Amino acid sequence: MTDAHGNRLDPWVDAYATRARGMTASEIRALFAVASRPEVVSLAGGMPYVSALNLDAMADTISDLVRTRGTQALQYGSGQGDAVLREQIGEVMAEVGITGHPDDIVVTTGSQMALDLVTRVFCDPGDVVFVEAPSYVGALGVFRAYECTVIHVPMDDEGLQPVALAEAIGRARAQGLRPKMIYTIPSFHNPGGITQGPQRRRDILDIAQREGLLLLEDDPYGLLGFDDVGFGDAPPRAIRADDADGVVYLGSFSKTIASGLRVGWALAPHGVREKLVLAAEAAVLCPSNYAQMTISSYLATQPWREQVKVFRETYRERRDALLDELTRQMPEGTTWTHPAGGFYSWLTLPEGLDATAMLPRAVAALVAYVPGTGFYVDGSGRQHMRLSYCYPEPERIREGVRRLAGVIETEVELAATFGTGHTLHDPAGPSTPTPDQA
Amino acid sequence: MTDAHGNRLDPWVDAYATRARGMTASEIRALFAVASRPEVVSLAGGMPYVSALNLDAMADTISDLVRTRGTQALQYGSGQGDAVLREQIGEVMAEVGITGHPDDIVVTTGSQMALDLVTRVFCDPGDVVFVEAPSYVGALGVFRAYECTVIHVPMDDEGLQPVALAEAIGRARAQGLRPKMIYTIPSFHNPGGITQGPQRRRDILDIAQREGLLLLEDDPYGLLGFDDVGFGDAPPRAIRADDADGVVYLGSFSKTIASGLRVGWALAPHGVREKLVLAAEAAVLCPSNYAQMTISSYLATQPWREQVKVFRETYRERRDALLDELTRQMPEGTTWTHPAGGFYSWLTLPEGLDATAMLPRAVAALVAYVPGTGFYVDGSGRQHMRLSYCYPEPERIREGVRRLAGVIETEVELAATFGTGHTLHDPAGPSTPTPDQA
Numbered sequence: 001m002t003d004a005h006g007n008r009l010d011p012w013v014d015a016y017a018t019r020a021r022g023m024t025a026s027e028i029r030a031l032f033a034v035a036s037r038p039e040v041v042s043l044a045g046g047m048p049y050v051s052a053l054n055l056d057a058m059a060d061t062i063s064d065l066v067r068t069r070g071t072q073a074l075q076y077g078s079g080q081g082d083a084v085l086r087e088q089i090g091e092v093m094a095e096v097g098i099t100g101h102p103d104d105i106v107v108t109t110g111s112q113m114a115l116d117l118v119t120r121v122f123c124d125p126g127d128v129v130f131v132e133a134p135s136y137v138g139a140l141g142v143f144r145a146y147e148c149t150v151i152h153v154p155m156d157d158e159g160l161q162p163v164a165l166a167e168a169i170g171r172a173r174a175q176g177l178r179p180k181m182i183y184t185i186p187s188f189h190n191p192g193g194i195t196q197g198p199q200r201r202r203d204i205l206d207i208a209q210r211e212g213l214l215l216l217e218d219d220p221y222g223l224l225g226f227d228d229v230g231f232g233d234a235p236p237r238a239i240r241a242d243d244a245d246g247v248v249y250l251g252s253f254s255k256t257i258a259s260g261l262r263v264g265w266a267l268a269p270h271g272v273r274e275k276l277v278l279a280a281e282a283a284v285l286c287p288s289n290y291a292q293m294t295i296s297s298y299l300a301t302q303p304w305r306e307q308v309k310v311f312r313e314t315y316r317e318r319r320d321a322l323l324d325e326l327t328r329q330m331p332e333g334t335t336w337t338h339p340a341g342g343f344y345s346w347l348t349l350p351e352g353l354d355a356t357a358m359l360p361r362a363v364a365a366l367v368a369y370v371p372g373t374g375f376y377v378d379g380s381g382r383q384h385m386r387l388s389y390c391y392p393e394p395e396r397i398r399e400g401v402r403r404l405a406g407v408i409e410t411e412v413e414l415a416a417t418f419g420t421g422h423t424l425h426d427p428a429g430p431s432t433p434t435p436d437q438a
Numbered sequence: 439m440t441d442a443h444g445n446r447l448d449p450w451v452d453a454y455a456t457r458a459r460g461m462t463a464s465e466i467r468a469l470f471a472v473a474s475r476p477e478v479v480s481l482a483g484g485m486p487y488v489s490a491l492n493l494d495a496m497a498d499t500i501s502d503l504v505r506t507r508g509t510q511a512l513q514y515g516s517g518q519g520d521a522v523l524r525e526q527i528g529e530v531m532a533e534v535g536i537t538g539h540p541d542d543i544v545v546t547t548g549s550q551m552a553l554d555l556v557t558r559v560f561c562d563p564g565d566v567v568f569v570e571a572p573s574y575v576g577a578l579g580v581f582r583a584y585e586c587t588v589i590h591v592p593m594d595d596e597g598l599q600p601v602a603l604a605e606a607i608g609r610a611r612a613q614g615l616r617p618k619m620i621y622t623i624p625s626f627h628n629p630g631g632i633t634q635g636p637q638r639r640r641d642i643l644d645i646a647q648r649e650g651l652l653l654l655e656d657d658p659y660g661l662l663g664f665d666d667v668g669f670g671d672a673p674p675r676a677i678r679a680d681d682a683d684g685v686v687y688l689g690s691f692s693k694t695i696a697s698g699l700r701v702g703w704a705l706a707p708h709g710v711r712e713k714l715v716l717a718a719e720a721a722v723l724c725p726s727n728y729a730q731m732t733i734s735s736y737l738a739t740q741p742w743r744e745q746v747k748v749f750r751e752t753y754r755e756r757r758d759a760l761l762d763e764l765t766r767q768m769p770e771g772t773t774w775t776h777p778a779g780g781f782y783s784w785l786t787l788p789e790g791l792d793a794t795a796m797l798p799r800a801v802a803a804l805v806a807y808v809p810g811t812g813f814y815v816d817g818s819g820r821q822h823m824r825l826s827y828c829y830p831e832p833e834r835i836r837e838g839v840r841r842l843a844g845v846i847e848t849e850v851e852l853a854a855t856f857g858t859g860h861t862l863h864d865p866a867g868p869s870t871p872t873p874d875q876a
Binding site for chain 2: 011015017019023024047051055056059060064066070076121123138145180214260262269270271272283285286288290
């Protein structure tokens with residue numbers, strides 16, 4: 001079953017659901033396969049630096065778990081998640097000011113699944129979700145999978161703009177659309193590298209409450225802050241800490257312990273939590289007891305706060321290397337955000353340059369990034385890119401920035417001489433996320 | 439936010455998506471919580487007997503994995519699943535006659551998630567899925583979550599009836615409905631305890647091909663057969679072995695290794711596989727490397743075929759205990775299926791009895807089962823129940839059957855004297871599955 005070009009035809013092409021018709025792999029994927037070669041400095045991936053973990057301690061914890069409680073760890077568990085782990089998640093959330101009941105927590109296969117479940121439970125096709133411009137590519141993939149209407153709201157240097165948000169909601173209502181949720185990453189935004197201060201959070205919550213919209217607060221990086229952004233020495237206080245009925249809070253162990261375990265959670269108002277558990281059971285029956293109990297044992301027996309501090313210091317050093325080298329190398333007209341935590345800086349190219357078109361040249365020069373278009377549903381973002389500093393060593397980051405600066409300089413010269421080049425085909429805004437883009 | 443009865447009201451009750459409105463917990467759930475007490479013999483749960491595993495060997499395998507390849511096991515992985523594991527899954531599927539390419543396999547968080555993804559990719563609201571009567575409660579939960587129209591097709595002692603299937607498809611088309619998939623569990627059916635022979639499988643595949651419908655073959659129990667059902671000494675040959683383009687095959691390690699790892703897979707036609715990977719990435723980014731590499735190491739270093747044989751012998755002994763004791767104890771008018779493998783027998787009560795209404799009395803008599811209604815979308819099944827023999831020891835199974843026979847006898851007497859009793863509220867056919875019902 002091959003066509004004239006040797007491609008296999010899909011006999012089911014007319015049978016797919018409407019939601020699946022737009023599911024196509026972006027051409028960027030092929031480039032990322034190339035970008036994973038060791039000689040390429042990847043500033044693209046959002047992979048945490050798990051080498052910073054104490055693997056021997058982890059191995060001992062797990063081995064002990066399987067030997068002593070293996071028949072539980074290897075068995076089906078509750079659809080809502082392990083009760084002991086849910087208690088411990090309560091302690092973790094206390095770090096960002098949240099007092100939540102373990103019964104209102106649902107453990108999921110990474111917080112990506114929590115995003116999926118919340119959308120499944122709340123969004124009919126066409127329902128409007130307001131998101132930052134730009135927004136997390138994985139969230140956009142979920143909203144598209146449920147055929148939501150996604151409306152981007154501009155950010156400033158404190159993130160999502162309240163006035164613009166209120167206006168966007170008003171416009172949507174005036175157009176007869178059905179606003180349903182506001183999705184935000186208040187702390188160390190992916191991909192924006194921006195953090196909402198205390199007043200900004202209050203303003204956004206006020207709007208959500210006034211408009212009767214669910215606020216979906218995604219907080220994978222909350223404990224990975226470097227600088228004071230208005231909360232003193234403490235991690236940024238979660239919006240959920242100030243509203244238990246109107247906010248669904250998403251948390252994750254992917255960045256504070258290990259992403260390979262795929263353990264995240266949602267803390268939700270009680271009635272919503274019930275729906276989420278039922279939806280979770282339909283989706284996966286139950287989360288992995290094995291992964292959950294590994295996390296739970298780790299939290300109980302290892303100095304996890306110290307480990308988070310190690311991660312924080314690692315990422316701070318890398319952030320500093322990135323920002324310093326950007327300042328040294330980047331040609332005039334290039335700007336970038338100064339993240340106070342998390343994994344990412346958002347870079348804006350000089351006028352007329354196109355990050356999507358430039359990517360093949362960058363990969364040829366052995367540096368990779370994620371073009372901005374993936375973080376918008378509307379084709380915006382060509383002048384932007386996301387730079388990740390979480391995974392490469394500082395010296396590699398500096399080398400990557402030097403290579404990138406060289407590519408940008410060449411592009412600036414070419415654009416000045418010949419005008420801007422043609423562009424790589426990148427269909428329909430956000431490609432479905434790859435773990436590389438997480 | 440409490441009402442006069444002290445219940446918390448759900449402020450989001452009007453905001454849920456249409457698909458979530460029907461997501462309500464069955465009252466049966468509360469009973470299962472009671473049924474999990476140790477003094478109750480549970481013939482309800484579908485939990486594999488993981489105590490039969492060599493936990494020390496498992497602990498050593500895992501500890502070694504984390505020590506030597508921890509930075510990979512604890513990191514994000516590919517959305518499609520680990521390449522080495524996909525090769526190994528190819529070997530496992532060879533046992534049921536399948537020659538599949540590792541590139542056409544998607545690893546999922548249990549095969550439940552594969553079910554979810556296939557439905558997500560193929561089914562618009564209203565699309566028709568044909569299922570056995572009765573069918574797996576977890577599949578019905580997925581089909582409901584995607585607002586499919588589910589049509590039950592009768593089984594005989596070789597499972598799904600081809601003539602009835604063809605008629606049901608014809609009727610659906612005549613009504614202007616959109617038939618999309620046939621969902622079947624050909625081997626050791628859950629909950630039916632019935633297996634399709636070779637000719638039956640060919641007949642069903644013929645119909646799917648002729649009608650242009652996707653055949654979704656769910657095969658979690660394929661390697662757990664006790665008796666020859668037309669395939670000699672080999673496990674039943676999968677339908678997928680005879681059609682690579684028209685069948686999506688779902689497999690799982692939950693019953694052959696350990697359910698707590700939550701590792702299953704789909705083998706799909708190439709174009710479908712591409713869609714499934716994109717859908718999987720939207721749903722969970724990637725499956726757990728940690729769980730996948732645990733399975734992969736186990737398959738590579740442990741005698742897994744011997745372990746499957748141990749499971750098979752364990753379940754055969756329990757099946758024999760169940761059938762023998764049913765024959766000894768059950769009152770006239772009670773019938774049950776004779777499973778040649780898997781976990782379940784499907785019992786039919788004497789005329790006029792209601793398994794849902796009877797459940798509280800059974801639990802009071804310290805025995806539990808799953809009432810038949812959960813396995814239908816249309817309220818059928820009251821005269822039936824599913825009995826699982828996978829988890830309790832043989833003597834406990836016999837004790838459970840004795841208790842159950844006592845309850846049924848009392849019900850028969852009561853029905854003869856007073857007519858049938860009133861019934862427990864069990865809304866809308868299938869409740870979302872609990873792991874207990876898996």
